[in-house]
Amino acid sequence: MSDARFTIAKRELSGLRKEKTILLALAIQLFIAAFSSFLVVGLVSLYDPGSVEGYSVDVAVAGEAADDLLAVAARQDGLDPTRYSGPRAAYASFQSGRSDAVLVANRRPSGRIGVQATVPDENVRTTLVVVQLREALRAYERAEREEMAGRLNGMALELPPEQRSNPYYDFTYTVLVPLLLFLPVFISGSITVDSITEELDRGTLTLLRVAPVSFARILEGKLLAAALLAPAQVFLWIALLSVNGTRIANVPALLVLVGAFSLLMTAVGVAVSLLAPDRRVAQPVYSVCALAFIGGTATLAHGPVNTVARLAIDSAGPETTTAVAAYGLFAIGIYAATRWLIERTDAAAL
Amino acid sequence: MRSALRSLLQSPKRLSGTLRIARWELTRSAGGFDRRAIAFTIVALGLAGGAVAAGIASGPGDVALDRNVYRVGVDADSPYHEVVAGSATLAARPPSVDALETGEVDVVVGDGEIVADDSEKGRAALTAFRGATRAYNDRLMRAEEDGVAAFPVAVTLSYEDRTLDRDLSAGGGGSEIGGASGADTDADNGDQVSSSDDTSEDGTDERSAGGTGGLPAVGAGGVSGTDSGSPADIAPPFPFESLVLAFAFLVPMNFVVQLYGSSMLGERTNRRGELLLVAPVRPIEIVAGKTLPYFLGTAIVTALIALAVGGGVVSVAAVVPIGLCFLAATFLASMLARSFTELTFVTVAASVFLTSYVFVPAVFADIAPIALISPLTLVVRDLASESVSLGEYAFSTGPFYLSGLVLFVLGTGIYREEDLFTQRAVPLKFLDALCARLTRRRSVALLSALSIPFVFVAELLSIAVLFALPMEYSVPVLLLVIAGVEELGKSIHIYAGFTGGRFDSGTRTALVLGVLSGIGFFVGEKATLLAQAVGLPELALGRAAFVPSGVGGIELVALALAPLALHCVTALISALGASRSKRGYLLAYLVAIGVHAGYNFTVVNAVV
Incomplete structure (x- = not known):
């Protein structure tokens, strides 16, 4: 050098x-x-509901298969499901703003459960609500799948434990x-x-x-x-x-x-x-x-x-x-x- | 300036001068690219292509920046080994509890138990592992013959506007893909639900093609409308589209701007531009002529990209102002810079600020009317085939047109011999540029009003930057920053006028200038508010956040006069300082910020 x-x-x-x-x-x-x-x-605050303090999504649940769905949804943090007698009452509570989303679950002839999910088309909350609903519905899907496990060749793996993370x-x-x-x-x-x-x-x-x-x-x-x-x-x-x-x-x-x-x-x-x-x-x-x-x-x-x-x-x-x-x-x-x-x-x- | 523009447009002779310079600029630019440079570029691109090919050949062909960032300790015969092997983010390592303690792995799959390191990284790794397992399960289930048992739940997701009349909104919600729409009856008559659902179910099950396990796939997630499929397919509205758009449109623009900056600064080295200056054309024609090819280049590039991403005329019309503003910033930068190095820094700064400005609000493209301050929101809407009103267009591109024009005006002012070929520090040159626009006292008011778009942009960006701070710090800091930005916008040209010897430094003059500046700023601010109120009435929310001194200013005359008085008083303070000395100006400026921030605190406390 x-x-x-x-x-x-x-x-x-x-x-x-x-x-x-x-x-x-x-x-x-x-x-x-x-x-x-x-x-x-x-x-993070948009997609991780946990980061928004004390906020939970109120869901109106109705339909003939509502009870199973309600049992699964009630176990999830940040989700507050309420049973309604019928879809009409559930939609009424959604329109009046008492609920953030509506889930109407009905068993179809094929054995599959059809869930009609309705979320508000308005603001930041929408994303939050959709993320929460997806989580609940996936848990519901797993529960239903386990009930029909006999019809499946393979078994789905158990999910690793959930922990709140960034x-x-x-x-x-x-x-x-x-x-x-x-x-x-x-x-x-x-x-x-x-x-x-x-x-x-x-x-x-x-x-x-x-x-x-x-x-x-x-x-x-x-x-x-x-x-x-x-x-x-x-x-x-x-x-x-x-x-x-x-x-x-x-x-x-x-x-x-x-x-x-x-x-x-x-x-x-x-x-x-x-x-x-x-x-x-x-x-x-x-x-x-x-x-x-x-x-x-x-x-x-x-x-x-x-x-x-x-x-x-x-x-x-x-x-x-x-x-x-x-x-x-x-x-x-x-x-x-x-x-x-x-x-x-x-x-x-x- | 206006008269110059008019004469430029009206006189065919002047226009022909501009066009001749434009043509000349074009041939000169193209001439620079000789065979050697082109060959070198081709070699570089060839190398890159080779690297891409090697990457695709050696592994999974997708771009995975997060490849193997988390390590999972898992036995080769564990069922979870497949999960880890199938995920790009996770890397498989031999399992042992020791490895977890020494930091060799982040998650360990033990006998019937999955343990993560107790750290932020460990938790993030566990979440990634959970997601990977879920994706693995979905893949596994998709291979099952019994589609109903594998995916026992079918979800139809619909977005509904709650402000609408009930019947209307229920009709707009949910009709399942491929089936008869039974949504109206769903909502209105519980008894008929099962029968109406049957029809749609039959339709779906028979069409087993496409989507997860015979279910129709959920579309790529626009916000309004209907999605349906397995719960795994639900995509929450995600704004990455705007990020990609921001880069797709702005990266190629950088190249054009680089060429433009080189050409403009090139005129200033070795007194090269002197020949043009002595030609019988006005500086504005030279600038217009030299800018025109690059502006057209930006427009063409934008149009091509818009075509590629599927946008229409609206997309082009929305992005071209960004290009104009970018060119204008580069033009002024090349008038101020002393060297190419300095120009590079200034251009990179402009590029970064512009990119983030257009990107931030576009993150919220779907949700808040505030997103409209970015023209990219218009592009996103255009791509989704939504309509864009003229008011919305004006609102989101207006600041770009206006600030582009102001920057060009400032730069053209110093397109003259004494400034082009002299070397001065950037801030001094900037003061010169301001000073060149101060022809009489009234110009002070005009410049104050013209600073509004820049003040607006600076305030917005500071909100974005300060967002990360905790609320109790961010609000006071924000109020201080806003006061600082507004005071600078009102006083910097007054200081430029005094240092440039444009005004005599008497107290009387300072008082007059301060009041004029305050009035100009106030009028500009109120004009902006009025334009927003007329064009976008739903924007009331954003108004308070961005112009705190204008809170509630329209309703009552007394309230409207308070901000006017404030602007005049603070501008007066800094004008008095500016008439003395540099140090005096700095001191007075700080005092003005103090007064302004104090006022803002009072208003915010009164309102909240």
């Missing part, structure tokens, strides 16, 4: 600091984080955390493209050629500055998430992974801007590369997003470690290829 590269890298970073744009980047991420927790909290627990780790980790990486690559194409455009690189620094060193310095930026930002993020109560496991491995991706994307950024020195071309091409990288690897068993999720949620195994190492090697390979490209490029021709 020569000093020239670090000098260039320092100059790049101080440029960012002076423009104060890095503050904007942090603000964006803070916004995303706060916003996502809005979504998570909002969605239904968006894995959303935090599989969507939010990867989003927060990859955004700095992509922005790093984008900065590299900007920085190089701008110098080429303004012609300031030509001035540097009289300095005792080679063109390759300059580019490597720029690459280094951008590649270091992302892991630093990610470290801040992880600290912030931990303070906020979201535990992130395997922090060193995550930082290595982010460092590898950051090296990869900045190397791609350098390569793109050498191949297409016009920013109007380089930026879209780089964006396509970034999108292709994430979209293309999404189906892989150990894709980048999935690897981050497994590390962060603490479900990593030996195969995850192998994946991290493989990504590291891949990034170094791309970096080496980019260096080869840099050496081959004639600065004067750009």
Whole structure:
């Protein structure tokens, strides 16, 4: 490592600091984080009735098979079934607002039970009511199925016990955390493209050629500055998430992974801007590369997003470690290829 | 500005100038893509395609980001092993109680007992396991020959509007797919229920094709209408559609905007744009000409995507304003930015804010009228073949048209030599842009009124962001933030005018400007409220939340005057500060926020 590269890298970073744009980047991420927790909290309260204190769904039950249904429904938390003499009375209570939903259960000639469920078409409650009804009806289906078990070849497995949990627990780790980790990486690559194409455009690189620094060193310095930026930002993020109560496991491995991706994307950024020195071309091409990288690897068993999720949620195994190492090697390979490209490029021709 | 627009539209000569610049811009953009760049893009896409193919070949072809995030300790001969193997989210591990303690697994299937780790993750894993078992059971039952025993319950789910007349709503509810509709008799006459159900049952059982175990499948869950099938098939209305839509429409827009930003900022490097400036065309024509190709590009891309997702003219008309606003934000950003790097950050910020703004309310697309503030709600409705009234269209796209226009106006103001080719910090440039629009004292009132859409957007986003806080903190913080945003909207241009030397810094001038700004803001606010009240009377609920100082403002003159007085007084305070110095402005601004927030607290306490 020569000093020239670090000098260039320092100059790049101080440029960012002076423009104060890095503050904007942090603000964006803070916004995303706060916003996502809005979504998570909002969605949880929408779909998990338990999170709404003291709320239970009043259901009017009627029909000839109502008694069985009532027995099952009464066992469920958050559901308050009431027996009505007939469908007419049940609908009347629904219309007057005394009940949130109506279930009319009748046995059909085929032996199947037809349930006519009616829910209000009005507001947030609808989703809540439907979720609760589905739970009750599935329990009812299981009970009825058991009664007819003799007619079945196989047996349904008993369900694992139910425990109240955050239904968006894995959303935090599989969507939010990867989003927060990859955004700095992509922005790093984008900065590299900007920085190089701008110098080429303004012609300031030509001035540097009289300095005792080679063109390759300059580019490597720029690459280094951008590649270091992302892991630093990610470290801040992880600290912030931990303070906020979201535990992130395997922090060193995550930082290595982010460092590898950051090296990869900045190397791609350098390569793109050498191949297409016009920013109007380089930026879209780089964006396509970034999108292709994430979209293309999404189906892989150990894709980048999935690897981050497994590390962060603490479900990593030996195969995850192998994946991290493989990504590291891949990034170094791309970096080496980019260096080869840099050496081959004639600065004067750009 | 208005006169410039008019002359642009009226004079064919000016229009031809705009079109010539547009044509020139188009050929120049296309010329940048040489063979090397295209080849590189193709290679990148080829690599991505290869990765996708490898992913599909190596495992289940679906995108599962949550693959193997929970580990279940289960014996290979346990019946639950199949469950775990069939679920992407769960990974099978050898069972042992030790493994649970060391954190090797999250759930253990023991002899007749299933134990989960006592942690948030353990509980989440257990819930996922429960869901997977349920899905496994459904698969098992679907293979049974006796369809009735496997799925003994058939559910018909109908959504009913309770505000309607009873007979009407009962008729609208529930008619089973493939059967005669017996819903009316269902509701009205209990004795006939079984007979009317029989007809529908026969119809369903004979058609054993499709759906779970011979039952008709439940449709993809629109909110109104009727669903029917096994209880497992009931899909509660879920808003993921809007999320997908937000990304489908906005991601390609990012590319167009990137090109546009590069082109606009490119004019400013190396004094390249000077040639155009000295040409016999006005700046507004240059800007219009350079923007036109990108605007058309956005419109075409939007139309293609709308076509792909099955939307119609309404979808395109709803999304194009978002594109316009996005372009406008990028235009102003490229006028303010000093370097490409800075432009990238500003563009990413604009993209993130726009995406979240259009996405948040669309989450509630089905439920609350408040969802209409996002044009995506119109798209969702268009896809569901529901009608959209003109008032609703104006309400949800109006802020986008208006803020897009304001941003363009601000940017065009500094499309002149002294600003284009100078390097100043973004905030200073922004003050310049504001200052360029202050031709006389009355402009202060106009700018205050024009800040309303931005104030509205900022307030909405802060509600979204602060939502996560506990209620006792979020309300006071929200009131403070709202006060801060509104005071900034009323005073920042006054400060710009003073620093730009547009006004003499006397106390008299400051007083006049403050009152003008307050009046302008008040009029703008009330005009918005009035427009909402006329266009969307059902929106009364949202009104109080978004403009607290306007609570109950329409009914009584006295109450209407209170917010007016407040706006004038606070604007006056900050104007007095702004006429002194930067520090004076900051201090006065804080005082104004204090006064405003105090007023808001009083009003909220009085109302609640």
